[in-house]
Amino acid sequence: MTTPQTLEAQMTDLGRKARVAQTALAAAPSPRRTLALTAAAAAIRANAATIREANAKDMAAGTAKGLTPALLDRLLLNDARIEAMAKGLEDIAALPDPVGKVLSSWQRPNGLTIDRVSTPLGVIGIIYESRPNVTADAGGLCLKAGNAAILRGGSESYHSSQAILACLHTGLAEAGLPQDAIQMVPTTDRAAVGLLLRMDQFVDVIVPRGGKSLIERVSAESRIPMFKHLDGIxxxxxxxxxxxxxxxxxxxxxxxxxxxxxxxxxxxxxxxxxxxxxxxxxxxxxxxxxxxxxxxxxxxxxxxxxxxxxxxxxxxxxxxxxxxxxxxxxxxxxxxxxxxxxxxxxxxxxxxxxxxxxxxxxxxxxxxxxxxxxxxxADGSEFGMGAEIGISTGKLHARGPVGVEQLTTFKYKVRGTGQCRP
Amino acid sequence: MTTPQTLEAQMTDLGRKARVAQTALAAAPSPRRTLALTAAAAAIRANAATIREANAKDMAAGTAKGLTPALLDRLLLNDARIEAMAKGLEDIAALPDPVGKVLSSWQRPNGLTIDRVSTPLGVIGIIYESRPNVTADAGGLCLKAGNAAILRGGSESYHSSQAILACLHTGLAEAGLPQDAIQMVPTTDRAAVGLLLRMDQFVDVIVPRGGKSLIERVSAESRIPMFKHLDGIxxxxxxxxxxxxxxxxxxxxxxxxxxxxxxxxxxxxxxxxxxxxxxxxxxxxxxxxxxxxxxxxxxxxxxxxxxxxxxxxxxxxxxxxxxxxxxxxxxxxxxxxxxxxxxxxxxxxxxxxxxxxxxxxxxxxxxxxxxxxxxxxADGSEFGMGAEIGISTGKLHARGPVGVEQLTTFKYKVRGTGQCRP
CATH class of the missing domain: 3.40.309.10 (Aldehyde Dehydrogenase; Chain A, domain 2)
Structure with a gap:
């Protein structure tokens, strides 16, 4: 018997699991992450019928709710779009590994050598509207760079996103990687977004994907750094x-x-x-x-x-x-x-x-x-970066298209022979 | 006759002037910024007596206020420390120009060439405690990278910082650069900090320099990205x-x-x-x-x-x-x-x-x-970066020592021959 958790406890649990999974992900060799991506692509193709069924539920609810034709079109998953998601994951799998690269390297007069090495950013929270394909794209990009993802899609695409998430989990399991590396906020309660934006002990960066009102809300509430996409004038x-x-x-x-x-x-x-x-x-x-x-x-x-x-x-x-x-x-x-x-x-x-x-x-x-x-x-794939999670109009860290390289940070490795600072 | 401005209007004015000055600074050739730094160093040496007098006022007020010996020691400017400030500015002047470097460059199959070029971050807000030397260090580092600085030092060092600021302004004037490139919040009213932290239309990044309580306050209030230095455990x-x-x-x-x-x-x-x-x-x-x-x-x-x-x-x-x-x-x-x-x-x-x-x-x-x-x-100068504005424990943009290179961002220059996207 489990007692029902409060939303806050649920979210904390999500954050803690993401941190643990990210550590395991960062320790796993790159081919395991690649395998997870190609296996997830295969799972999406194998489960196309299940994804379509889940999407039909969302479409019926969206129609009943009176969504505009444009929103319903964004929500729709047909065979071509399902295949495009699978292909997208394979394209991400084929990109060079962005992690573990020596970005620069120098030696000091005292003999210390300093390497700047790319590493995963950590845990990335992605808040998006009802485009179910973002579940696959964003989850896949984060995974490629060794990051854990906490996804929060629009409520209208809930069933579709859950069906896609199940395929990503199949991929992670086949590669022996923890499924908690890609999690979805398990409720459509809007209060969950507010909690996510304050979990700075668990989440390293927030990526809001969507229209102006979403970005503005996230900007006003977030205590976590963001890759923000504002207007494109x-x-x-x-x-x-x-x-x-x-x-x-x-x-x-x-x-x-x-x-x-x-x-x-x-x-x-x-x-x-x-x-x-x-x-x-x-x-x-x-x-x-x-x-x-x-x-x-x-x-x-x-x-x-x-x-x-x-x-x-x-x-x-x-x-x-x-x-x-x-x-x-x-x-x-x-x-x-x-x-x-x-x-x-x-x-x-x-x-x-x-x-x-x-x-x-x-x-x-x-x-x-x-x-x-x-x-x-102005587009990540046109720039040759492969897929992009968005285009950042901020000036810090990621500017312009945000691809897998922009989803990394770096650490310094300093190697010495017993140097003491005078 | 001018009517007294509200604090909010004063701060907005400061922000607007910083933006204008930064645009002029970014357009000026690198030797002009270097000249401003060496001229400021000379002005500090030439005005050492004035700086000591201003500092004596701060020291007397600090003693009367019952500051601890440790805080009074941080506040004190003697001849050696004044010379160190001047030397520090000359060291910054001697660093290679961090702006305008082609960081990477590639060509696309359609013939577009893409250059990633380093540029100034923009306007940097620096909030620090009563260490008057930070006025020279932080102002100098920002200037070197083509950024405008809005400084907000501790109230106990107000007179000392103003005297140092005057020398920085002398340097800017000698180089024909706008004095608004380095401004100081013209009041010790703490509410000014709260306003500064919300001026995201004018300020690109906030650098808090100081103890835990300062960083925590700034983190809780800021709507602007920060280079944050948390604990060093x-x-x-x-x-x-x-x-x-x-x-x-x-x-x-x-x-x-x-x-x-x-x-x-x-x-x-x-x-x-x-x-x-x-x-x-x-x-x-x-x-x-x-x-x-x-x-x-x-x-x-x-x-x-x-x-x-x-x-x-x-x-x-x-x-x-x-x-x-x-x-x-x-x-x-x-x-x-x-x-x-x-x-x-x-x-x-x-x-x-x-x-x-x-x-x-x-x-x-x-x-x-x-x-x-x-x-x-773990120090910028020991890493060979020259002076540092702090050590960032955040993961985005700047991680570890924050020197002049970390005070830049980049833009993409895309050159074509009339390409249209298919």
């Missing part, structure tokens, strides 16, 4: 030295390839000297693709059917087929606008003028600065 | 393979060279097999140097005049001439004790057995692990 600036054909192609891609991702361009800046020649064509392409344009007076004078951009537009992440357009007076003016309005995520300049491009990239302090490329490349 | 473990002469010399140094620093050993672990032969001699050395020993039963049986170690002793950072001593049953037992009681700052093994040493350094997750060296080497 990305700019593309057309410098007077831009190649017209490149401008047309890249702007269309930067805005419209996918409008709902954080690397999508939200504001177009264009030099006054080239606006009359270039803006009408660019605007026509965008409008033909279904994009709404909101401009300042100068832009509107060149493209008559353009709505007025209000001051709020320059600070808005639309995540939609809307673009604000502003005519600027050269490089310094563009830099000043971006400094005032960018969320320091990703900002791009298009120009054939290398000096202007370098000045732009030096002057601004965004996580990613691009020259002659679409802002939509 | 450091262990030295004598493995059965240790060279007896090395054991005697290193243990004495690790504990007694300076007992008040965070890298001082607080607990000695010794293997049961070698304790009868080694512990009496080591204990005699320590006791002769004025160290109090507190042991478990096995240790006390070997060194009769030893006090009893209570359970609290294993979790205590004495910062004093006291050492807890425990006899352990080999490597695994030592690792288990350190896991349970270490503050993950610095832990050492002494042995001639390389396999045991590597196992020890792999199994434990302290910021610094040492083999055959004194834990007192």
């Amino acid at each position: 990305c700019h593309t600036y057309l410098h007077e030295g831009v190649d017209p054909a490149m401008a047309r192609a890249v702007v269309l891609n930067a805005k419209m390839r996918r409008t709902g991702i954080c690397g999508s361009t939200e504001t177009l800046l264009i030099d006054r000297a080239i606006a009359p020649a270039l803006l009408p064509g660019i605007a026509a392409d965008l409008q033909a693709a279904g994009c709404e344009l909101r401009g300042d007076d100068a832009a509107r004078a060149l493209v008559p059917p353009m709505a007025v951009a209000t001051p709020e537009d320059w600070d808005t992440e639309y995540l939609d087929a809307i673009l604000s357009v502003k005519v600027v007076d050269g490089l310094d003016n563009a830099i000043a606008h971006i400094r005032a309005h960018s969320s320091q995520h990703t900002d791009a300049i298009l120009t054939e003028d290398a000096e202007a491009a370098e000045a732009f990239m030096n002057a601004l302090d965004s996580a990613i600065l691009m020259w002659n490329a679409s802002t939509q490349f | 450091c262990h030295t473990y004598l493995h059965e393979g240790v060279d007896p002469a090395m054991a005697r010399a290193v243990v004495l140094n690790a504990k007694m060279r300076r007992t008040g620093i965070c890298g001082s050993t607080e607990t000695l672990l010794i293997d049961r097999a070698i304790a009868p032969a080694l512990l009496p001699g080591i204990a005699a050395d320590l006791q002769a140097a004025g160290c109090e020993l507190r042991g478990d039963d096995a240790a006390r049986a070997l060194v009769p005049p030893m006090a009893v170690a209570t359970p609290e002793d294993w979790d205590t950072e004495y910062l004093d001439a006291i050492l807890s001593v425990k006899v352990v049953d080999g490597l695994d037992n030592a690792i288990a004790h350190i896991r349970a009681h270490s503050s993950q700052h610095t832990d050492a093994i002494l042995t001639e057995d390389a396999e045991a040493a590597e196992a020890f350094m792999n199994a434990l997750d302290s910021a610094i692990l040492m083999w055959n060296a004194s834990t007192q080497f």
Whole structure:
């Protein structure tokens, strides 16, 4: 007979188990973690029917609850998405081991040698919305870097996530690793999140994945450091030295390839000297693709059917087929606008003028600065990092895409021959 | 006529000025920052008398207030300490520029090249106790890495710190850099600290420098990421393979060279097999140097005049001439004790057995692990980093000594030829 635990005791228990499991995980050789990932991928394929059944329960409850079509689409797991999860775990398994690398090494005049060696971060808490595939991605990325994960998915995806978690546990068991290395908060009670955010004795970093309101709540409550993803108010600036054909192609891609991702361009800046020649064509392409344009007076004078951009537009992440357009007076003016309005995520300049491009990239302090490329490349896999757990707009530790390397820290190993400090 | 500002408006003003100054600082070439540092050093030497007068005011107020001799000693600035501050700034000036380094660089199959380039962190808030020299050290380190600093020193050192700040401002002015790059909170009102800790729109990182109560207060209140220095409960473990002469010399140094620093050993672990032969001699050395020993039963049986170690002793950072001593049953037992009681700052093994040493350094997750060296080497300048702003016991971004390199972050520069994301 067990007595019912309080939520607080349950959460403490979760934290303690994560710490113990993480120590075992860190001690296990890298091939065991790789095996756990490939075995989990196999388990997901073998249990696709069970996952679909669990997902059907979530979908029925979500429909009854009146979730929007967009939310229901995020919740849905079909065969292609289940296969993508399995493939994702195999891709993570194939990445080089990020742990145990000697990052730098030097010797002191007194003979001490100092190695800086990568190690797991420890226990990572991941709070996300109702995208069940995050359960596999986030759990897999943490595992690859030797971290224990405490997952807290959206309540609408509870059954789907539990079914996926069971597959991850199968993988861990097959590799002889503790199942507590990936745990899920065993309740949809929102108070559990508040408790998790204060468990700094057990949790080393919190990764919130989701919309603005989630991030804001987590930021306000967390006593634990976070990899925070704030807005992606990305700019593309057309410098007077831009190649017209490149401008047309890249702007269309930067805005419209996918409008709902954080690397999508939200504001177009264009030099006054080239606006009359270039803006009408660019605007026509965008409008033909279904994009709404909101401009300042100068832009509107060149493209008559353009709505007025209000001051709020320059600070808005639309995540939609809307673009604000502003005519600027050269490089310094563009830099000043971006400094005032960018969320320091990703900002791009298009120009054939290398000096202007370098000045732009030096002057601004965004996580990613691009020259002659679409802002939509702001992505861990496009950077060659493999999968990512998100894009950090914070400046500490992880900046930009957060892949397995960013889920590690380091320790110093100092080797001597009996040195005493004078 | 100016109307008196509220404290909140004053602090907001400070933050806004820091951001503006930091942008100018980041844009200035590295030799200008170096010049500001050497000019500040010269100003400190030239104004030594003024600094001593300001310090005399603080000392008189501190004496009247009944500060302990230890606190008064920390507050005191004599000629030697003033010269040390000036020399410290020159040493920082001589360090290589940590900003603008290409940390890594790669090319993607689509032709995009990606550079990871070091950049200043931004605005750093430093909260410290009444050690006026921290004003020069912390201001200088921030400046070297292109960061603006907002300093908040202990109220007892207010006049001394203002006099030092004036010299830093002279240096900035001589280099044509904005004086707002180093500002001091213009009040001793404690509420200012609370406001500073919530100014996340202006401050990128908070560095608390001081004792446990300061760190705890800052941790509880801060909405800004911190480089936190918690306890230094450091262990030295004598493995059965240790060279007896090395054991005697290193243990004495690790504990007694300076007992008040965070890298001082607080607990000695010794293997049961070698304790009868080694512990009496080591204990005699320590006791002769004025160290109090507190042991478990096995240790006390070997060194009769030893006090009893209570359970609290294993979790205590004495910062004093006291050492807890425990006899352990080999490597695994030592690792288990350190896991349970270490503050993950610095832990050492002494042995001639390389396999045991590597196992020890792999199994434990302290910021610094040492083999055959004194834990007192846990220090930025001993690591060859130049000056340090502290030692971080956190795992994110900066771990171990925090020097100028740790006061930087990075951005990605992505260069293309018009790539669009498929």
